[in-house]
Amino acid sequence: MKKVILLFIVFSIIFTFYSFASVSYFLPVKNFKTYLTSAFGEYRPSMTKSVSHFHMGVDFSTAYRSGVPIAAVTDGYIEKIDIDDDDIYGYTVYIRHDDGYLSVYAHLSKFGDNLSYLFESLKKEFGKNRIEIFFSPNEIRVKKGEIIGFSGQTGEALAPHCHLEIRDTQKNIAINPLNFLSDFVTAPKGDIRILGLRINGREVSIADKIHYFTGSLVNMEINATLKTDRNSLGLYKIELYMDGVLVYQILFDEISFDDFEAADVLFGRNSNASNYWYKLYSPETLSVVKLNKLPIEFPSESAVKIVVEDFWGRSKELKFRLLRR
Numbered sequence: 512m513k514k515v516i517l518l519f520i521v522f523s524i525i526f527t528f529y530s531f532a533s534v535s536y537f538l539p540v541k542n543f544k545t546y547l548t549s550a551f552g553e554y555r556p557s558m559t560k561s562v563s564h565f566h567m568g569v570d571f572s573t574a575y576r577s578g579v580p581i582a583a584v585t586d587g588y589i590e591k592i593d594i595d596d597d598d599i600y601g602y603t604v605y606i607r608h609d610d611g612y613l614s615v616y617a618h619l620s621k622f623g624d625n626l627s628y629l630f631e632s633l634k635k636e637f638g639k640n641r642i643e644i645f646f647s648p649n650e651i652r653v654k655k656g657e658i659i660g661f662s663g664q665t666g667e668a669l670a671p672h673c674h675l676e677i678r679d680t681q682k683n684i685a686i687n688p689l690n691f692l693s694d695f696v697t698a699p700k701g702d703i704r705i706l707g708l709r710i711n712g713r714e715v716s717i718a719d720k721i722h723y724f725t726g727s728l729v730n731m732e733i734n735a736t737l738k739t740d741r742n743s744l745g746l747y748k749i750e751l752y753m754d755g756v757l758v759y760q761i762l763f764d765e766i767s768f769d770d771f772e773a774a775d776v777l778f779g780r781n782s783n784a785s786n787y788w789y790k791l792y793s794p795e796t797l798s799v800v801k802l803n804k805l806p807i808e809f810p811s812e813s814a815v816k817i818v819v820e821d822f823w824g825r826s827k828e829l830k831f832r833l834l835r836r
């Protein structure tokens with residue numbers, strides 16, 4: 512069994528109160544023309560575990576290159592680093608910022624100069640064991656734009672890139688990083704595509720204007736994506752209307768870490784890292800499901816509208832009538 516080595520560089524008991532003051536953020540990929548390669552909340556089948564999970568951050572391109580400098584998104588101090596070749600996140604840096612939020616930089620190939628000697632000595636001593644190193648507040652301060660590591664593909668990464676998360680650890684949630692970086696991440700060229708529809712597990716044509724069901728309940732799923740000139744991205748908001756009334760809403764603004772391994776509750780079969788079947792029903796309470804007023808028994812006839820939207824407000828809708836046989 513793999514051991515976990517926990518190291519506290521300075522031993523102290525510290526009570527920290529966060530002000531969540533307004534600070535400015537910047538892109539984590541330094542001196543490199545980057546773009547968004549994965550969105551917040553996407554489906555991820557696990558490569559090392561049996562359970563799938565939500566993508567709790569966003570990914571930025573490093574053109575499949577390791578060694579591209581990764582920088583702190585704003586001022587703060589290094590709170591922790593993880594050294595693990597096999598974990599989901601791989602080599603990771605955690606920075607506590609002056610506004611209280613925690614930024615996370617995963618899949619690194621190596622750490623910045625202020626951590627490289629420590630990394631090398633610990634790897635020699637503990638080998639392939641997972642190592643978690645905690646630092647005292649303000650022991651290692653970093654400025655916005657300061658290099659804290661270099662892109663790689665440690666952990667569950669298929670290719671080198673920059674993975675960024677923003678966490679509110681008081682609420683135990685991950686927040687969509689685009690909320691902090693909207694001034695620097697413009698809408699990618701592309702369009703939203705609705706690719707499929709399922710009703711009670713059966714795939715039906717999205718061209719049809721009438722769909723039928725039997726029984727009292729209807730479980731709908733929609734296959735949709737933002738198709739850009741480079742890749743496919745998950746969506747930001749999905750809404751279901753019945754007879755003009757909003758009855759179900761999914762919003763990827765934040766995700767509770769209690770839901771981290773609940774991706775299969777939200778996503779339907781055949782979902783993968785680039786194909787997303789969004790369930791418009793949920794047997795469990797999820798942090799991304801903001802509204803669930805589905806009827807206990809569906810009416811015999813209703814007008815249905817499904818609206819899917821990306822982070823930048825671009826949307827597409829699918830309309831049809833739903834009839835009980």
